[in-house]
Amino acid sequence: MTASPQASSPDAHDVNLADPTTQVEREQRRKEAAAALAQWLPQHSILQSREELGPYESDGLTALKQTPLLVVLPETIEQVQAIMRWATETVTPVVARGAGTGLSGGALPHPDGILLGLAKFNRILELNPESGYAVVQPGVRNLAISEAARPHGLYYAPDPSSQIACSIGGNVAENSGGVHCLKYGLTVHNVTQLKVVTADGQLLTIGSHAADSAGYDLLALLTGSEGMLAITVEITVKLLPVPPSARLVMATFASVEDAGLAVGEVIAAGIIPAGLELMDNPAIRAAEAFAKCGYPVDAAALLLCELDGLDAEVAAQIEGVNKVFNDCNAVSQHIANTEEERLLLWKGRKSAFPAVGRLAPDYYCIDGTIPRKTLPEVLRKMDLLSEEYGLRIANVFHAGDGNLHPLILFDSNQPGELERTEELGSRILQLCVEVGGTITGEHGVGMEKINEMCVQFDEQTLLQFHAIKHAFDPLGILNPGKAIPTLQRCAEFGAMHVHNGELPFPELERY
Amino acid sequence: MADNIHNTDLSSSLVDQVKAAIADNKAIEIVGGGSKSNRPDNVTRQQSDPGLEPAILEVAGNCGIVSYEPTELVVTVRNGTTIAELKSALAEQGQCLPFEPPNYTGADTIGGVIACGLSGPARPYAGSARDYVLGLRLINGKGEYLRFGGEVMKNVAGYDVSRLQVGARGTLGVITEISMKVLPMPQAERTVVRDVASHDESIGILVKESRKPLPVSASACIGDQMMVRLSGSEAAVEAATDDLTADGAGTVDEQGNLFWAALCDQKQEFFTGHSDLAGKPRSSDTPTDPGTETLWRMSVPDYTAQSELADLGSADAWLLEWGGAQRWLRSTSSPAEIYQHAEAVGGHASGFKAQVLVADQPLTGVNQHLHQQLKQAFDPQQLFNRRQ
Numbered sequence A: 001m002t003a004s005p006q007a008s009s010p011d012a013h014d015v016n017l018a019d020p021t022t023q024v025e026r027e028q029r030r031k032e033a034a035a036a037l038a039q040w041l042p043q044h045s046i047l048q049s050r051e052e053l054g055p056y057e058s059d060g061l062t063a064l065k066q067t068p069l070l071v072v073l074p075e076t077i078e079q080v081q082a083i084m085r086w087a088t089e090t091v092t093p094v095v096a097r098g099a100g101t102g103l104s105g106g107a108l109p110h111p112d113g114i115l116l117g118l119a120k121f122n123r124i125l126e127l128n129p130e131s132g133y134a135v136v137q138p139g140v141r142n143l144a145i146s147e148a149a150r151p152h153g154l155y156y157a158p159d160p161s162s163q164i165a166c167s168i169g170g171n172v173a174e175n176s177g178g179v180h181c182l183k184y185g186l187t188v189h190n191v192t193q194l195k196v197v198t199a200d201g202q203l204l205t206i207g208s209h210a211a212d213s214a215g216y217d218l219l220a221l222l223t224g225s226e227g228m229l230a231i232t233v234e235i236t237v238k239l240l241p242v243p244p245s246a247r248l249v250m251a252t253f254a255s256v257e258d259a260g261l262a263v264g265e266v267i268a269a270g271i272i273p274a275g276l277e278l279m280d281n282p283a284i285r286a287a288e289a290f291a292k293c294g295y296p297v298d299a300a301a302l303l304l305c306e307l308d309g310l311d312a313e314v315a316a317q318i319e320g321v322n323k324v325f326n327d328c329n330a331v332s333q334h335i336a337n338t339e340e341e342r343l344l345l346w347k348g349r350k351s352a353f354p355a356v357g358r359l360a361p362d363y364y365c366i367d368g369t370i371p372r373k374t375l376p377e378v379l380r381k382m383d384l385l386s387e388e389y390g391l392r393i394a395n396v397f398h399a400g401d402g403n404l405h406p407l408i409l410f411d412s413n414q415p416g417e418l419e420r421t422e423e424l425g426s427r428i429l430q431l432c433v434e435v436g437g438t439i440t441g442e443h444g445v446g447m448e449k450i451n452e453m454c455v456q457f458d459e460q461t462l463l464q465f466h467a468i469k470h471a472f473d474p475l476g477i478l479n480p481g482k483a484i485p486t487l488q489r490c491a492e493f494g495a496m497h498v499h500n501g502e503l504p505f506p507e508l509e510r511y
Numbered sequence B: 001m002a003d004n005i006h007n008t009d010l011s012s013s014l015v016d017q018v019k020a021a022i023a024d025n026k027a028i029e030i031v032g033g034g035s036k037s038n039r040p041d042n043v044t045r046q047q048s049d050p051g052l053e054p055a056i057l058e059v060a061g062n063c064g065i066v067s068y069e070p071t072e073l074v075v076t077v078r079n080g081t082t083i084a085e086l087k088s089a090l091a092e093q094g095q096c097l098p099f100e101p102p103n104y105t106g107a108d109t110i111g112g113v114i115a116c117g118l119s120g121p122a123r124p125y126a127g128s129a130r131d132y133v134l135g136l137r138l139i140n141g142k143g144e145y146l147r148f149g150g151e152v153m154k155n156v157a158g159y160d161v162s163r164l165q166v167g168a169r170g171t172l173g174v175i176t177e178i179s180m181k182v183l184p185m186p187q188a189e190r191t192v193v194r195d196v197a198s199h200d201e202s203i204g205i206l207v208k209e210s211r212k213p214l215p216v217s218a219s220a221c222i223g224d225q226m227m228v229r230l231s232g233s234e235a236a237v238e239a240a241t242d243d244l245t246a247d248g249a250g251t252v253d254e255q256g257n258l259f260w261a262a263l264c265d266q267k268q269e270f271f272t273g274h275s276d277l278a279g280k281p282r283s284s285d286t287p288t289d290p291g292t293e294t295l296w297r298m299s300v301p302d303y304t305a306q307s308e309l310a311d312l313g314s315a316d317a318w319l320l321e322w323g324g325a326q327r328w329l330r331s332t333s334s335p336a337e338i339y340q341h342a343e344a345v346g347g348h349a350s351g352f353k354a355q356v357l358v359a360d361q362p363l364t365g366v367n368q369h370l371h372q373q374l375k376q377a378f379d380p381q382q383l384f385n386r387r388q
């Protein structure tokens, strides 16, 4: 993602094709579509003026912008069904949007399509503390679920750093993770039922309140499908009991490698922390400056290790972790003394993106996942790449899960720097694939990583993905052009790389 | 890694056999290890196409551990690796598959267990088979050999085809290799037994307990006894045992681990004590045969009151586990009646005779249509496991 603290970066790629004839036709279609949809939607649910459409031009990946034909903000499931039936009849692209915090351009509008915003689906429909679940509409904010459950001693476990803003519908579409996913799993492990509207407007319940359902595991398939297969209109999530005790160990190390090693050793010792996060020095400095949370700014690397459970259990685990960190040459160790301090130390981590954002006019967030053991190698190679491109990188890292978030610092006002940044990002992702990892751990492919998909998957696999898409959406109206590249696009991407010089990874299968 | 594990890579031969079947326009029945439930002599043939004998694709020979690094918490195995071998290789490193894959025959393969989506007693607390799958390799119905997911914990590139295979019963392709997340074995385990007046009382207790932050890792109710297993650190298990026995109604069962192992592998008396269930099925057996019982697995919301299902069978015809979410029933009721009850409480049911799946809750409407479309997407010629 590129997030720019300044409102707009001038040289952001506008994907609009500014062909004047198309523009005229488009204005005409805009009017027609608005009129057609007014049959089922109230006027205030249809946005069509330039000013109204502006805020929906991009998601969290602000480098990509596009004006949709219309934005529609339905309020009922029936309205969503009517929109999809109309879209099927008219073969109009539909892009779903939750809160628009996505970092891969997944909710980037389509110039000839409508943007279907689910913001008005913002109610918690049922919260059942006895049976430990909540039924919510897709536009409900992630944190709002835990806030509502809290008085009952329960919470919703996946906690993306964006949890104050992002929607649960977006979480399902991206299979979002958070700092507590190491122990409590991703969205896919914490959602039990979805109601979805299909591309042709039919309402379908997927999953159940039972442990499993007859037939294929469509719940797993739909989770993380980036709005490509159906529109989610209702979600049942699991609520877990709040652990009676949660304690946080902050440890510093003389090098990122030492810290990386310590992560593996904690796990080897049979301890699964609730969260295990790593930051390098630039990230520590940025977070400290931003959140004033008490991080030692001279540390080369910092680990935040949270342990939760029953009091006695946590005490025993803290002892275990302290010993492991000592054996791994920790420079210092500190256990948060109070609940306030624990939350403050987490706040530093959770605000790391915006904090790093203050170090430079812009930053670009990478989301590769690697086998943990390759961390030292990957960090070394990233250093070399950083030098090669003359761009600084700060690292925050869901270390327990092997999910890297290198943040590339740049200035989009410098000609060519955005392009260089994107190329560096792409090189890092290819490095992740090379060591046996993946191009995205939690932010999704969206528009952003569409080229890198060609590196990760061969032609037959991509065709299998397209076949799945076709099974759900034969007309290809849901979020067209995202998540899975066409073979033609891959051929062009491959050609470009060959043209630039040698093939990046000759040992990888390609075509 | 244990030296005694068989290690054979037959994947290219399996791909060739699938391609040959495509060329010959022949259907394929994928057969794994132990149960041999799909062998024609063991299968109730459909009357419709008696002439069409499918080719049997024996997959269990493709076996062995491909890679296992304990600190990465990931193991990658070939499909034919037996559950017994896999469990012992992990145990050597103090690790386990927390979903407790069942090992019904002793020769069950991990490929079969994943294809059937089977999980043991820990399922509601530790997660299911699909929750632990990180990636797999699949031969689809076009004879293409594909790789999905990977060996990392988090991966959202492309659709989650790996987890889609779990429970697909081989209808979407042949699984040849599976990467799974593993975890350290719990330090301590203890079983608490208490008497209950009714199944509903036990459900009430279990539902309440599972909203508490206790390290419950299994639960069951048979007759007037309820069993709860606690797993975790010594300290946590100790504290939770105190909590569960505080009212004087519960006692610790020192032999508890034997009970859970038997329950997991269906060696418990409820399953083995009835010749109808344990014996070899007669070729004419169907779920509606009068006089012979079918073993029904009902998967329902854990909070479902047992009284809502009571007219399907008397109390001793039931075994409840998974905190009430999985209920076994021995019954001669018609499948239609079972399905209707399951659906009414928001669940589904499948029926077994002599360990062979003979009946499964039908799909309807859009759901059925999407299933057909997905089958088409993986297996356009309807090559695999037509019987399903």
Ligand SMILES: Cc1cc2nc3c(=O)[nH]c(=O)nc-3n(C[C@H](O)[C@H](O)[C@H](O)COP(=O)(O)OP(=O)(O)OC[C@H]3O[C@@H](n4cnc5c(N)ncnc54)[C@H](O)[C@@H]3O)c2cc1C
Pocket (backbone or CB within 6 Å): A059, A060, A095, A096, A097, A098, A099, A100, A101, A102, A103, A105, A106, A107, A118, A138, A159, A160, A161, A162, A165, A166, A167, A168, A169, A170, A171, A172, A173, A174, A175, A176, A177, A178, A179, A226, A227, A228, A230, A231, A232, A233, A353, A354, A442, A443, A446, A479
């Ligand atoms: C500062 C910051 C920190 C972040 N930290 C994390 C993190 O820790 N972990 C993490 O996983 N992500 C993180 N993200 C990324 C982002 O917040 C998540 O991907 C989130 O789930 C997106 O939710 P949203 O409601 O904003 O979705 P949007 O951005 O609106 O949409 C995301 C995708 O979901 C689709 N979609 C949305 N709603 C629906 C629906 N109802 N039906 C079908 N498709 C739908 C859209 O089409 C799009 O493809 C972070 C983002 C920011 C800006």
Ligand SMILES: Cc1cc2nc3c(=O)[nH]c(=O)nc-3n(C[C@H](O)[C@H](O)[C@H](O)COP(=O)(O)OP(=O)(O)OC[C@H]3O[C@@H](n4cnc5c(N)ncnc54)[C@H](O)[C@@H]3O)c2cc1C
Pocket (backbone or CB within 6 Å): B029, B030, B031, B032, B033, B034, B035, B036, B037, B038, B059, B079, B104, B105, B107, B108, B109, B110, B111, B112, B113, B115, B116, B118, B169, B170, B171, B173, B174, B175, B176, B265, B266, B297, B352, B355, B356, B357, B385
């Ligand atoms: C006592 C007992 C109880 C049982 N209870 C149940 C039960 O509750 N629920 C249940 O579903 N089954 C049950 N079974 C049957 C179950 O299918 C197998 O015992 C179990 O899956 C072990 O797998 P296997 O290696 O023997 O595979 P098989 O029995 O050979 O195959 C099982 C299914 O998986 C498919 N399959 C096997 N390997 C692969 C592969 N590599 N790729 C794709 N598909 C594959 C087969 O085509 C078949 O559909 C029971 C069996 C016994 C003996």
